[in-house]
Amino acid sequence: MAALALTLVSTGTRGETLVEARQRLMVAVVKATKVMREMAQGKAKLDPDLVKDSVRTVSEATAVLPNLFPEGSQAETSAALPALWQNKEDFDARLDEMNRSAILLVFAARQGDGAFRYAFDQYQQVCQGCHAKYRKPE
Numbered sequence: 001m002a003a004l005a006l007t008l009v010s011t012g013t014r015g016e017t018l019v020e021a022r023q024r025l026m027v028a029v030v031k032a033t034k035v036m037r038e039m040a041q042g043k044a045k046l047d048p049d050l051v052k053d054s055v056r057t058v059s060e061a062t063a064v065l066p067n068l069f070p071e072g073s074q075a076e077t078s079a080a081l082p083a084l085w086q087n088k089e090d091f092d093a094r095l096d097e098m099n100r101s102a103i104l105l106v107f108a109a110r111q112g113d114g115a116f117r118y119a120f121d122q123y124q125q126v127c128q129g130c131h132a133k134y135r136k137p138e
């Protein structure tokens with residue numbers, strides 16, 4: 001896991017800006033989330049192994065993301081709000097919470113559709129909570 005997280009960071013130094021790196025990670029989270037959403041909505045069959053892979057992507061991203069919002073990394077191209085840097089501890093805690101609620105999905109997936117649907121709902125609320133506070137509305 002640590003080695004994988006490092007890979008993600010080092011690609012961030014290949015001429016990629018911090019903003020690009022964090023948007024790329026967020027997109028990786030989104031893709032993994034989409035796979036799981038289809039299962040939660042019953043559009044795809046619940047597949048505990050696929051859930052595990054998707055959660056691994058989310059966990060890797062949450063391990064790296066706290067480092068990609070250093071002081072002064074606000075930018076024109078970024079959708080991050082200044083409040084983020086005023087509340088960096090809260091922001092990092094929310095990333096932690098996203099990781100924890102993602103890991104619960106792995107266990108819920110083994111229990112069945114009902115448990116998974118409930119856990120997925122909890123997980124998505126973490127995304128929405130953070131965006132409401134720290135991301136510019138689209």
Ligand code: HEC
Pocket residue numbers: 019022023024026027029030033077078079080081084091092094095098123124126127128130131134135
């Ligand atoms: C801890 C806070 C936080 C959590 C949790 C979080 N996000 Fe984000 N998200 C952000 C911020 C801040 C940005 C804007 C980053 C930037 O533009 O620099 C963002 C950007 C995005 C974007 C836009 C990416 C782009 O190309 O600009 C999407 C889509 C997204 N998040 C989806 C999700 C989903 C899905 C989850 C939950 C599984 C999630 N986010 C969880 C804070 C969060």
